[in-house]
Amino acid sequence: MRVAVISAEAVPYSKTGGLGDVAGALPKALKQIGVDSVLVTPCYWQTKAEYLWSTAIDDLNVDWRGGVYPAKAFYSEANGSPTFLIDAPSYFHRDSIYGYREDHERFAFFNHAALTLLKRIGPAPDIVHLNDWHCGFSAVELASLRRWDAYWQQTRTVFSIHNMAYQGVFGADELWKFGFGGEQERNAFLSNGAASAMKAGLLVSDTLSTVSRRYAQEIQMPENGYGLDWLTRQRSDRLVGITNGVDYEVWDPRTDPDIGAHFDEQNLEGKRECKRLLLEEFSLPVRIERPIFANITRLTAQKGIDLMMQVAGEILATGAYIISLGSGEKRYEDFWQALRDHAPDQVGIFRGYSESLAHKIEAGADIFMMPSKFEPCGLNQMYSLRYGTVPIVRAVGGLDDTVQNFDSVTGTGNGFKFGPYSADRFLERIYEALFAYADPETWRTIQRNGMEQDNSWQNAARKYVELYGWTLGRW
Numbered sequence: 001m002r003v004a005v006i007s008a009e010a011v012p013y014s015k016t017g018g019l020g021d022v023a024g025a026l027p028k029a030l031k032q033i034g035v036d037s038v039l040v041t042p043c044y045w046q047t048k049a050e051y052l053w054s055t056a057i058d059d060l061n062v063d064w065r066g067g068v069y070p071a072k073a074f075y076s077e078a079n080g081s082p083t084f085l086i087d088a089p090s091y092f093h094r095d096s097i098y099g100y101r102e103d104h105e106r107f108a109f110f111n112h113a114a115l116t117l118l119k120r121i122g123p124a125p126d127i128v129h130l131n132d133w134h135c136g137f138s139a140v141e142l143a144s145l146r147r148w149d150a151y152w153q154q155t156r157t158v159f160s161i162h163n164m165a166y167q168g169v170f171g172a173d174e175l176w177k178f179g180f181g182g183e184q185e186r187n188a189f190l191s192n193g194a195a196s197a198m199k200a201g202l203l204v205s206d207t208l209s210t211v212s213r214r215y216a217q218e219i220q221m222p223e224n225g226y227g228l229d230w231l232t233r234q235r236s237d238r239l240v241g242i243t244n245g246v247d248y249e250v251w252d253p254r255t256d257p258d259i260g261a262h263f264d265e266q267n268l269e270g271k272r273e274c275k276r277l278l279l280e281e282f283s284l285p286v287r288i289e290r291p292i293f294a295n296i297t298r299l300t301a302q303k304g305i306d307l308m309m310q311v312a313g314e315i316l317a318t319g320a321y322i323i324s325l326g327s328g329e330k331r332y333e334d335f336w337q338a339l340r341d342h343a344p345d346q347v348g349i350f351r352g353y354s355e356s357l358a359h360k361i362e363a364g365a366d367i368f369m370m371p372s373k374f375e376p377c378g379l380n381q382m383y384s385l386r387y388g389t390v391p392i393v394r395a396v397g398g399l400d401d402t403v404q405n406f407d408s409v410t411g412t413g414n415g416f417k418f419g420p421y422s423a424d425r426f427l428e429r430i431y432e433a434l435f436a437y438a439d440p441e442t443w444r445t446i447q448r449n450g451m452e453q454d455n456s457w458q459n460a461a462r463k464y465v466e467l468y469g470w471t472l473g474r475w
């Protein structure tokens with residue numbers, strides 16, 4: 001089976017969030033279980049030159065907006081699988097990866113260039129695996145191509161939703177510019193008088209997936225469907241939930257090069273050392289017996305920052321530390337800064353993006369907070385589990401799939417979770433966690449339960465292979 005994964009971001013070439021992690025790791029895991037896979041992604045200004053191993057195509061002339069765009073393609077295997085990076089400077093060499101008024105045009109171009117490239121490099125893939133609204137354009141183009149281009153006739157499409165909140169909406173009068181002038185194509189995009197790339201992908205792809213079982217149900221409800229729940233309900237017989245995996249080669253406390261001491265579920269001594277180093281890193285006094293609450297995230301409303309703001313005072317009142325890594329909305333950045341000014345001996349903050357610090361925090365913290373409003377899958381709770389950092393989460397999306405409440409009677413469960421979006425409920429779980437933390441044996445049990453859980457990509461990749469088989473009609 002030949003699979004082409006198309007994604008707007010992929011680690012290590014580019015990343016703004018979970019999509020990048022998934023698109024980088026899945027092709028590698030597919031390759032490891034014997035699936036012939038290729039990744040196609042843009043070459044951004046942010047993509048490090050060391051990852052561009054060679055020039056694969058010098059003259060990828062892409063038919064575009066009535067002319068020809070002279071793009072290039074680089075080749076790399078820096079993510080562990082064959083990757084082609086489309087180089088189109090006017091679209092991708094910019095200060096940030098997203099956030100431009102013409103993002104829809106940038107990714108419409110990328111999609112068309114990706115299909116142009118695939119046709120150029122070899123036989124047609126059996127499956128083109130599309131990701132998020134950025135790839136809705138390819139879904140429609142492939143549905144059309146299949147009708148008249150023999151090359152694509154056998155190819156089937158899988159469309160994965162990583163976040164339903166972003167839909168790539170733009171003026172429908174622009175569709176013809178991107179080659180979608182036909183009535184059928186236009187109708188695929190039309191949504192409430194505008195064009196929606198997400199809607200198009202959901203409507204015309206052969207099968208759909210999303211990144212956890214719980215989120216697959218949630219996007220069929222108005223609250224998380226963002227106006228497209230009617231469509232996910234309509235296509236629910238073609239929709240599956242596959243929980244993302246973790247790249248344990250990158251996130252492994254036994255070998256992690258970013259952390260000062262190594263540890264595993266049998267011997268957690270190294271975690272104590274990581275905790276000491278973490279406190280030092282943030283210039284906090286080292287009181288090793290006090291718990292560290294941590295959070296690493298984009299500072300947006302989705303991540304439940306409002307709930308964290310409401311409970312932060314209570315956490316500090318218990319004498320615990322709080323460490324926060326992330327940047328985003330100003331009101332949230334201001335809050336963390338004010339908290340740090342208020343309690344400089346207990347609060348550590350870093351405004352910005354740092355992979356290395358993320359590893360150090362996962363290794364050194366005791367409790368990880370993730371009270372998200374919604375969370376399609378979430379990765380940090382899974383990293384936390386592997387590093388013996390006990391998660392407190394809201395029971396939504398992938399958080400609900402991967403975290404089980406600790407039960408002190410049976411000794412089962414790997415964390416703490418609550419249902420309603422309420423600071424009181426969050427606080428109840430925080431106090432429960434502190435109670436458990438006070439008993440080292442109990443705490444060790446919770447940590448071990450989490451560290452032993454297998455959220456590997458190999459597991460997830462096998463489920464994707466089943467989905468591909470189903471999409472090809474082999475099941």
Ligand code: ADP
Nearest residue numbers: 017018297298326352353354355358378379380
């Ligand atoms: P989302 O995709 O909604 O941002 P996920 O939990 O699925 O959330 O993935 C977020 C990824 O981005 C994780 O790998 C997380 O560690 C990382 N991340 C987010 N903010 C930062 C930051 N400031 N520094 C380092 N890593 C970060």
